[in-house]
Amino acid sequence: xxxxxxxxxxxxxxxxxxxxxxxxxxxxxxxxxxxxxxxxxxxxxxxxxxxxxxxxxxxxxxxxxxxxxxxxxxxxxxxxxxxxxxxxxxxxxxxxxxxxxxxxxxxxxxxxxxxxxxxxxxxxxxxxxxxxxxxxxxxxxxxxxxxxxxxxxxxxxxxxxxxxxxxxxxxxxxxxxxxxxxxxxxxxxxxxxxxxxxxxxxxxxxxxxxxxxxxxxxxxxxxxxxxxxxxxxxxxxxxxxxxxxxxxxxxxxxxxxxxxxxxxxxxxxxxxxxxxxxxxxxxxxxxxxxxxxxxxxxxxxxxxxxxxxxxxxxxxxxxxxxxxxxxxxxxxxxxxxxxxxxxxxxxxxxxxxxxxxxxxxxxxxxxxxxxxxxxxx
Amino acid sequence: xxxxxxxxxxxxxxxxxxxxxxxxxxxxxxxxxxxxxxxxxxxxxxxxxxxxxxxxxxxxxxxxxxxxxxxxxxxxxxxxxxxxxxxxxxxxxxxxxxxxxxxxxxxxxxxxxxxxxxxxxxxxxxxxxxxxxxxxxxxxxxxxxxxxxxxxxxxxxxxxxxxxxxxxxxxxxxxxxxxxxxxxxxxxxxxxxxxxxxxxxxxxxxxxxxxxxxxxxxxxxxxxxxxxxxxxxxxxxxxxxxxxxxxxxxxxxxxxxxxxxxxxxxxxxxxxxxxxxxxxxxxxxxxxxxxxxxxxxxxxxxxxxxxxxxxxxxxxxxxxxxxxxxxxxxxxxxxxxxxxxxxxxxxxxxxxxxxxxxxxxxxxxxxxxxxxxxxxxxxxxxxxxxxxxxxxxxxxxxxxxxxxxxxxxxxxxxxxxxxxxxxxxxxxxxxxxxxxxxxxxxxxxxxxxxxxxxxxxxxxxxxxxxxxxxxxxxxxxxxxxxxxxxxxxxxxxxxxxxxxxxxxxxxxx
Numbered sequence: 001x002x003x004x005x006x007x008x009x010x011x012x013x014x015x016x017x018x019x020x021x022x023x024x025x026x027x028x029x030x031x032x033x034x035x036x037x038x039x040x041x042x043x044x045x046x047x048x049x050x051x052x053x054x055x056x057x058x059x060x061x062x063x064x065x066x067x068x069x070x071x072x073x074x075x076x077x078x079x080x081x082x083x084x085x086x087x088x089x090x091x092x093x094x095x096x097x098x099x100x101x102x103x104x105x106x107x108x109x110x111x112x113x114x115x116x117x118x119x120x121x122x123x124x125x126x127x128x129x130x131x132x133x134x135x136x137x138x139x140x141x142x143x144x145x146x147x148x149x150x151x152x153x154x155x156x157x158x159x160x161x162x163x164x165x166x167x168x169x170x171x172x173x174x175x176x177x178x179x180x181x182x183x184x185x186x187x188x189x190x191x192x193x194x195x196x197x198x199x200x201x202x203x204x205x206x207x208x209x210x211x212x213x214x215x216x217x218x219x220x221x222x223x224x225x226x227x228x229x230x231x232x233x234x235x236x237x238x239x240x241x242x243x244x245x246x247x248x249x250x251x252x253x254x255x256x257x258x259x260x261x262x263x264x265x266x267x268x269x270x271x272x273x274x275x276x277x278x279x280x281x282x283x284x285x286x287x288x289x290x291x292x293x294x295x296x297x298x299x300x301x302x303x304x305x306x307x308x309x310x311x312x313x314x315x316x317x318x319x320x321x322x323x324x325x326x327x328x329x330x331x332x333x334x335x336x337x338x339x340x341x342x343x344x345x346x347x348x349x350x351x352x353x354x355x356x357x358x359x360x361x362x363x364x365x366x367x368x369x370x371x372x373x374x375x376x377x
Numbered sequence: 378x379x380x381x382x383x384x385x386x387x388x389x390x391x392x393x394x395x396x397x398x399x400x401x402x403x404x405x406x407x408x409x410x411x412x413x414x415x416x417x418x419x420x421x422x423x424x425x426x427x428x429x430x431x432x433x434x435x436x437x438x439x440x441x442x443x444x445x446x447x448x449x450x451x452x453x454x455x456x457x458x459x460x461x462x463x464x465x466x467x468x469x470x471x472x473x474x475x476x477x478x479x480x481x482x483x484x485x486x487x488x489x490x491x492x493x494x495x496x497x498x499x500x501x502x503x504x505x506x507x508x509x510x511x512x513x514x515x516x517x518x519x520x521x522x523x524x525x526x527x528x529x530x531x532x533x534x535x536x537x538x539x540x541x542x543x544x545x546x547x548x549x550x551x552x553x554x555x556x557x558x559x560x561x562x563x564x565x566x567x568x569x570x571x572x573x574x575x576x577x578x579x580x581x582x583x584x585x586x587x588x589x590x591x592x593x594x595x596x597x598x599x600x601x602x603x604x605x606x607x608x609x610x611x612x613x614x615x616x617x618x619x620x621x622x623x624x625x626x627x628x629x630x631x632x633x634x635x636x637x638x639x640x641x642x643x644x645x646x647x648x649x650x651x652x653x654x655x656x657x658x659x660x661x662x663x664x665x666x667x668x669x670x671x672x673x674x675x676x677x678x679x680x681x682x683x684x685x686x687x688x689x690x691x692x693x694x695x696x697x698x699x700x701x702x703x704x705x706x707x708x709x710x711x712x713x714x715x716x717x718x719x720x721x722x723x724x725x726x727x728x729x730x731x732x733x734x735x736x737x738x739x740x741x742x743x744x745x746x747x748x749x750x751x752x753x754x755x756x757x758x759x760x761x762x763x764x765x766x767x768x769x770x771x772x773x774x775x776x777x778x779x780x781x782x783x784x785x786x787x788x789x790x791x792x793x794x795x796x797x798x799x800x801x802x803x804x805x806x807x808x809x810x811x812x813x814x815x816x817x818x819x820x821x822x823x824x825x826x827x828x829x830x831x832x833x834x835x836x837x838x839x840x841x842x843x844x845x846x847x848x849x850x851x852x853x854x855x856x857x858x859x860x861x862x863x864x865x866x867x868x869x870x871x872x873x874x875x876x877x878x879x880x881x882x883x884x885x886x
Contacts, residue, residue: 066807223381224421227381228424229425230379230380230381230382231392231393232392232426233392233500234497234498263381267383268380269380323459325421329425333498334496336425337465338426339418339465341419
């Protein structure tokens with residue numbers, strides 16, 4: 001790779017020509033025309049032509065793309081943060097990345113764009129690069145934003161739309177109609193019940209829309225741990241007689257805990273119930289199942305999920321600071337445990353996992369109505 | 378049924394079990410099996426409560442056995458070596474010293490397994506992995522039966538995985554199948570062919586049956602011929618000559634791996650994705666192979682060869698007969714090319730060519746589907762015609778991927794055509810590495826999914842085809858010649874002529 005000014009940026013194993021910023025929270029209005037993280041500023045009307053030039057300058061690269069990945073944020077400084085995330089994501093997920101930073105409080109409508117490419121060595125040989133276009137919009141943006149994004153999608157490739165932060169009216173029916181996958185983090189919402197109403201409307205506008213929620217992804221190892229433990233005939237035998245579920249979570253991740261409870265209830269066929277001690281579940285043959293939710297502000301999003309029967313208990317736990325989740329099944333005179341990796345916490349890792357899994361995420365859709373019911377309890 | 382498994386993992390339910398590995402001190406256990414089980418643990422796929430027992434003749438303590446596994450896992454594990462997970466995993470591993478024929482050794486093994494089961498209220502599943510040298514397969518199976526270890530306890534299962542080679546000819550394969558089936562039910566028998574666990578091999582069915590554009594073209598109307606190549610640049614390093622002298626390229630690779638690939642390429646769509654649904658269709662392909670059952674047919678359709686001294690990557694390498702542990706008068710083939718015909722409606726008249734060789738220029742396994750030329754009008758009527766037809770290449774290893782060659786106009790005012798290539802690489806499109814074949818296959822066996830394992834009839838039909846060729850080579854009064862090629866070249870000229878008789882040529886890799 002040469003030291004050309006078009007904006008190729010190589011991974012750590014090869015030299016790159018622009019210095020990286022050590023601090024990535026520059027305010028949007030201070031982004032220079034040539035920005036180490038975002039590449040070079042180009043007129044919006046000639047973005048595709050400028051991208052084409054990028055590839056012409058060096059024939060030793062492969063332009064790879066399996067999807068359009070739009071990252072939307074209204075947070076100041078998010079463009080530069082998200083560019084760093086895309087640099088990591090493109091190691092495993094080739095895409096055309098379109099970053100959108102919005103400042104709707106600026107009265108003057110403006111639109112600026114930067115282009116760059118994130119390059120990584122594949123198998124230590126070939127340089128594989130992914131294009132990135134970054135847009136910064138100010139003022140009233142709804143229509144301009146949508147059309148700007150539509151104009152720069154790679155045709156025929158799926159559109160993954162990662163919405164960061166609170167939902168807003170910009171998530172219109174027309175925008176939703178072209179999205180294949182909407183990535184959200186319901187843990188970041190101030191009013192999850194209201195926001196999930198918007199998600200329901202989006203799903204009605206586009207029945208094929210796949211929702212991927214970071215809050216749900218954070219519980220993956222816990223859910224697969226429970227599922228794996230119930231493969232054991234010992235745990236299976238205990239399933240009809242379960243009488244207690246205990247879950248410990250970080251206060252910022254209540255949605256994750258409630259989603260796990262909703263999932264357990266939906267899959268095991270437990271109905272909602274109310275007892276003197278508060279809300280609870282009831283098994284399909286009438287057995288009361290108590291619920292105990294505890295907060296632990298010093299722990300990970302989920303630190304413990306215990307399911308109890310008289311003789312047998314099944315539990316998945318993650319200690320604060322640990323890099324592993326422990327699965328355990330215990331019955332009279334027998335205890336077996338194993339370790340598995342913890343769920344990721346960074347947004348980039350969560351998105352990477354969601355992209356790796358693909359699929360319809362039908363279990364999430366199945367769990368969602370029950371979860372929304374728990375939200376208002 | 379486990380209600381919590383829905384949508385998390387698509388495969389069947391992997392239950393806790395005791396895994397007994399026969400041949401535990403061998404290379405396969407250290408380099409493949411234990412790292413595969415460890416990586417399953419890392420991915421959270423190995424059921425909690427699995428116990429692993431290494432069974433071998435050499436005296437060792439648990440600690441010595443574990444130390445050896447630790448040392449190699451650090452070098453070869455796909456996902457690296459996480460000390461905390463390893464420490465937890467290795468606690469489940471123990472060592473059992475016994476001769477393969479010693480009834481007392483099996484009695485002690487049974488006691489050990491019963492003790493493990495006792496912790497679980499007397500219940501326990503068992504998976505026996507026979508990874509020993511093939512001459513012990515019979516004895517191990519018979520000893521397992523005599524010790525009653527082949528019988529599952531009520532509500533539990535007992536399964537066996539048998540490594541290749543599954544026999545050395547049809548008679549020995551039938552015998553081994555009989556011994557296996559006298560010991561375990563066929564539904565509990567898993568004959569492993571690690572090629573079927575490779576990501577690209579699994580993708581073959583997806584490519585064919587999940588894309589509507591290929592299947593309509595996948596027949597004799599549009600396909601000229603299909604080539605399956607397995608090229609290796611290595612020779613008989615590391616003492617492999619001793620084993621190879623007894624097997625040869627045909628039995629070592631063609632009978633199992635390459636015929637399995639052939640069956641995946643040529644089979645009809647299965648009625649479902651169940652193990653028998655898929656294997657029913659695969660075996661029909663092998664059964665439909667036209668048999669080369671005379672010396673003349675073998676001479677016309679099969680080429681065998683040995684390499685002479687040459688150079689690979691600039692390094693001088695010896696000829697086959699000069700290799701370590703190879704007889705100077707060896708009649709074992711280190712290269713084989715076979716022309717096959719499948720007598721089905723779909724493939725009538727379409728030749729399939731399989732070639733496998735040692736000391737070829739590079740390591741590569743691929744399937745190439747060569748489509749017929751476009752009709753001879755328009756561009757084909759131009760001087761020079763169209764430069765080559767469409768070729769779909771499925772690369773199995775290394776650099777797994779798929780490419781499609783097609784013809785394009787060269788930019789300019791004149792009408793000139795050149796072939797261009799659309800290329801898909803797993804490594805660039807999906808940065809995440811694929812699991813090792815053994816990981817997938819071990820988990821499938823634990824979960825009771827035999828789709829990627831060979832069934833008895835598949836193995837026997839394959840041997841039936843191979844036996845005719847072996848007999849012509851070794852039992853005929855005037856056997857077909859053993860051709861020669863220089864190490865580092867793409868095989869003997871006789872192999873080129875094999876395709877030339879049909880107007881075809883080997884694809885240049």
